[in-house]
Amino acid sequence: MNNKDIFYRYSQKLRELKTTEEKIAWFEARVNKILIEPIEQLRKTWRNDNTEIWRLNLGLMNLICNAILAISNFYLQKGTEAKKFKKFVKNYMSKKFMEKDPNGKEYVSLLWDDFRCGLTHGFTILHGGIVETNRYYMNYDSIRGLGVDFWSFFDDFKQAFNNYLKDIKEAEEGSFLENSFLTRFSQLFGTK
Numbered sequence: 241m242n243n244k245d246i247f248y249r250y251s252q253k254l255r256e257l258k259t260t261e262e263k264i265a266w267f268e269a270r271v272n273k274i275l276i277e278p279i280e281q282l283r284k285t286w287r288n289d290n291t292e293i294w295r296l297n298l299g300l301m302n303l304i305c306n307a308i309l310a311i312s313n314f315y316l317q318k319g320t321e322a323k324k325f326k327k328f329v330k331n332y333m334s335k336k337f338m339e340k341d342p343n344g345k346e347y348v349s350l351l352w353d354d355f356r357c358g359l360t361h362g363f364t365i366l367h368g369g370i371v372e373t374n375r376y377y378m379n380y381d382s383i384r385g386l387g388v389d390f391w392s393f394f395d396d397f398k399q400a401f402n403n404y405l406k407d408i409k410e411a412e413e414g415s416f417l418e419n420s421f422l423t424r425f426s427q428l429f430g431t432k
Contacts, residue, residue, distance in 0.1 A: 298370070
């Protein structure tokens with residue numbers, strides 16, 4: 241099978257999706273297949289003492305932060321990327337993200353500014369970092385910044401994604417939530 245065949249099957253399958261339920265199911269399966277399942281497979285081989293594997297943590301953090309941004313574009317149609325990202329995190333992820341550092345900046349803003357933007361635009365977390373611990377999900381240190389346990393973050397993301405899907409599935413026809421999802425789905429995949 242060549243790439244043309246794969247593209248044709250992919251676009252044909254999308255054209256066959258008619259109902260909101262079919263589109264949500266396709267979207268859920270796609271995110272699971274290309275993002276969640278591969279990371280779960282990696283988790284099985286993850287060891288803190290393997291520096292080759294541990295180096296992947298920045299890439300994985302970047303991947304999940306950008307997955308949150310992608311999903312937030314289905315969640316909200318208006319506003320800056322930062323606004324949509326933060327709104328999704330506040331509404332669907334751990335309430336710890338609403339806590340503030342000593343300067344009054346919410347952790348969700350640190351996640352956007354220092355983690356997502358730092359990694360996406362500079363291959364680094366600007367202030368703070370990834371920690372591996374069973375003791376806490378995230379912790380603020382006045383010198384080091386926000387420390388986030390990646391696997392807790394990933395689990396929180398998965399739960400947030402599932403809760404978002406549940407909300408769309410239960411939304412009334414024509415609701416803001418359903419319309420936002422369908423608008424973005426149509427923009428990306430060319431379906432009505």
